[in-house]
Amino acid sequence: MCRIGAIKSRSPQSPKAALQLMLPQQEGHDSSGFAMVMQDLYGAFAHDKEKPLLSMACTVRGLALVNEYMDHHGFAQLGQWVPDVCKDKSLNIHAMPRYVFRNYDYPEIFHYRSQAEREDLLMDTRLALRELLHKEKAGFVYSFWPDVLTLKEIGDPADIATYFGLWQDNCRLSAKNIVVQCRQNTNYDIVRYAAHPFFLQGFTLCVNGENTFFTRNREYQKSLYRGYLGFESDSQTLLYTLHYVLRELKWPLPYFKHVITPLPYDEQKKRHDADVLLLIRESLANLEINGPNALIALLPDKTMISCCDAKKLRPCVIGHDDDMAVISSEVSGLNVLLPNRDISCDIYPTERELVAIDDNLEITRWIQ
Amino acid sequence: MDTVNVQDLAVNDLAWMIDYSYDLCVHCGACVASCSFNAISFVAQHTLLPPELPKSSKKLAQKIIVKQSTDPTKICCGCGICAKVCPCGAITPIHNPHNREPFLNQAQGPRRRGGRGNLSKKRTLDALFVGRISQMTDPPLDAERHTFDLRAPFGRVLAAKDLPLEVHGNSLRVCASHPPVAWIYPLIFSDMSIGALSTRAWEAIALATGYLNEECGLPVRMCSGEGGVPQNLLTSDKLAYTILQIASGHFGWNRIVRAIPQMRTDPAGVLIKIGQGAKPGDGGWLSANKVSPHIQAIRGVPQTTLHSPPNHQGLYSIEESVQKMHLSLNQAFGFRVPVAIKCAASSTSVAVYNNLLRDPYRICGGFFLDGLDGGTGAANTVALNHTGHPITSKLRDCYRAATTQGLQGQIPLWVGGGLGMHADAAADAFKLICLGANGVFVGRVLLQLLGCVGNEHGRCNQCHSGKCPTGICTQDIRLVQRLDVDRGAENIVNFVLNFDRELKKLLAPVGNSSLPVGRSDALITNDWAIAQSLGIAFAC
Helix, strand or coil, X not given: CCEEEEEEEEXXXXXXXXXXXXXXHHHHCXXXXXXXXXXXXXXXXXXXXXXXXXXXXXXXXXXHHHHHHHHHCCCEEEEECCCCCCCCCCCCECCCCXXXXXXXXXXXXXXXXXXXXXXXXHHHHHHHHHHHHHHCCCEEEEEEEEXXXXXXXXXXXXXXXXXXXXXXXXXXXXXXXXXXEXXXXXXXXXXXXXXXXXXXXCEEEEEEEXXXXXXXXXXXXXXXXXXXXXXXXXXXXXXXHHHHHHXXXXXXXXXXXXXXXXXXXXXXXXXXXXXXXXXXXXXCHHHCCCCCEEEEEECCCCCEEEEECCCCCCCCEXXXXXXXXXXXXXXXXXXXXXXXXXXXHCECCCCCEEEEECCXXXXXXXXX | CCCCCCCCCCHHHCCEEXXXXXXXXXXXXXXXXXXXXXXXEEEEEEEECCCCCCCCCCCEEEEEEEEECCCHHHCCCCCCHHHHHCCCCCEEEEEXXXXXXXXXXXXXXXXXXXXXXXXXXXXXXXXXXXXCCXXXXXXXXXXXXXXCECCEEEEXXXXXXXXXXXXXXXXXXXXXXXXXXXEECCEEECCCCECCECHHHHHHHHHHHHHHHHCXXXXXXXXXXXXXXXXHHHCCHHHHHEEEEECCCCCCHHHHHHHHHHCCCCCCEEEEECCCCCCCCCCCEECHHHCCHHHHHHHCCCCCCEECCCCCCCCCCHHHHHHHHHHHHHHHCCCXXXXXXXXXXXXXXXXXXXXXXXXXXXXXXXXXXXXXXXXXXXXXXXXXXXXXXXXXXXXXHHXXXXXXXXXXXXXXXXXXXXXXXXXXXXXXXXXXXXXXXXXXXXXXXXXXXXXXXXXXXXXXXXXXHXXXXXXXXXXXXXXXXXXXXXXXXXXXXXXXXXXXXXXXXXXXXXXXXXXXXXXXXXXXXXXXXXXXXXXXXEXX
16 A cells, blocks of 8 residues: 655755655555655756756666757756755665756747646657656656656655765755655556656646556546556546546536545435436446546645545545645644644545645535 | 157156156146146056065056156146146156257247247356455445445437537536436346236335335336336336337337327436347237237237348438437427437447447437347247347447447447346446446346246246246136236345445455446456457456
8 A cells, every 4th residue: 555645835845845744654555656746846946947857767778859849949948956865775776867957938830839738748748758758668747847856766765865865965956846646556556657646738737546446547648638558557547637627528526526536426416416416426426436546636726636546445644733734644744843832623534525626725524 | 579669758758857756746636736837737657566565366456646748739848847846746748858849949939938038148247356455555445435426328418519508607507408217127027028027026116116216215227128008107207217128020119109198207318219139120929829908908919920020111321210209209208308219239230330420410318229149029039049249349449439439438338138147237237328328228127036937948938828827928717827927026126225235345346436438447357358359357
């Protein structure tokens, strides 16, 4: 089983905080991987926040291919952060030769295009780079989006942090939102793309659990949107469902919960909005999850959300104080990051609840 | 050596031979009186006097025995009613594996009968297993403790982007009309008409349907079959549980249409029957001896053999069917009632399903596919034994065709044809649902619950004859009396309750509380070819 966590803070936090959140939960994961997505960046990327940031791991050849592609398509490189890696051979990490975290300016013509067109460009560019690197077996591209950085690697999370220098207080990475996961998904080959959090057009999501309806989710999503691909992990489908409900259908957030864990039919019938709920259930039956899952997601507007499966078979807890809200698989992580919080205010989302934390750390709880 | 006419029929030419014991028989006559085929009768048989008796001038005596007829119109079908009624265990039919009946029948014109195909076939469903069990990766559920949500859509489902929903603040509202969709139990009582069935048998199924809905909370639907519906049901609240069928003969629809203004509730749906799995390409057939006065009244016909044409008159394409029948039947009930279509599974099923999925009116509310193991009240034996398409791969083909286009679930797939043949209807249903079915329909198994003694090995299969010995498929008032409506309905209710329990017992280990439609990863097979064909895992 993997462990997931997320931090939302008024002040920028370094990856060290994420590690402090996750390492106490080590008994619950097997130390086979570490991944995090940071949003609303400071430190090395405090500037050019509106410019897309490319996060990838690749070979030397892969880097050359990407450089050539980006040049050819009119992207101009701006700033970058090159990790000062620790090459101690005793570290348990399957490191790639190159890690790229760099801002680009849009191609000239896209300065005059709409936001929607820019967002499509970013996704299409990421998918093209992914295909390019995959074909040449030259690396992995995780995100290409303004103000979002993704770091993933296979190995022991503590060693991975040492390798990238994430333990250091003067680490140049920091953000007000961090979503993090320890351990890979063991149902499938241990590959970097299978490591949560997953990212698509401003939506970040990670899951603790087993999606028993993965096959039907995947078969439906394959033809739903061109960005829904990969499916290296059974949890990726939840990201795509979140993206589809909020970005494509433009439905309000609570309906995401109605889609993934619909109310039983007999309960729906009694509701004042039964007509809406039944229509949704009919149309999106293939996006139901019906398995043990707890998820954390970060939305483009930086709202952080969490919810569980309909039987609450996977745990999740939310703790907070005035400056920080933290979501975690286990309360042990919370106790390290927020030792002085009022634990009576901790939230254990019910099976019918969706919890949202906005950028002012205001918490909204929707009951289905 | 004596001369013999080998063309004469002898008992050992027949498929069923009566095993009769004179020593046990008390000559009560129950067997002879209960044989609806007149296949046995009392006769006086000469017999030698036992040697121990005192010598007399008479060496021969007579004894009264039960004798099997060799008259071709009175042939024993092996139904075993004689054995059922015999108080002494003196009589029972025995199957004769060396019989010549098929050849004898060939000499008498095309043979007709009821039941299912009699050639033994390997069933794909029996080679499938639920192999993906929740073991530590995720917890299995407790079939007794967890709640399960076993409902299936019946009606045309729209894609999410086409739903008439508007955002108002933080909620959605329905802003326009949309096709009706009913959420029903994933088991439909298949279309068997009044006429093919006795009124009592039909009534027993209708009673069970009502009881399941009102007392058990299971929204099971019953399809009327093409033979009309009793007037008092048409104008009762119970019509809500009934799917009205229209087939190529349109039998009974004069009454139904006239009753529409008096209906207190809408029917559960309308099912347009194009074909049937047991005899694809043939229309319905009801022999004249089953068209008794009450059948004549309900169907609006004189006493004659009723043949439904093999296709609907005036419909020559899928598009026409959509534009004519679907639209007019939708309109008849104010677009409030799902209208679905039933076809025999065929190599062409995917083409039909694709056409319906792409229909711009989005008006077909369900695709019912009937496989070759289905039953029928009457058909040519050659059709029963040699035509049809297995349901499993055809269902899978249709589901995959929809999946390729992202249209899965928009026209619910309901499948049937031999479900529960081995009394494992829940297992059959579960496997088909994993392969893409939204729900299943059963027919023959209901008759077996009512007391039908027929099987796939040639036993009885006399549904067409009007002489059904169990009173299920006959209109002969004396035979119909044999059927206890209440006990029959009770059997069907208990069957469905058990089906429900067994379905949950299969859902629990795979960790699902709602139907795993299309969850093919839950299945494995030990047959490599089946694994390749269905796209599921091979295991050995």
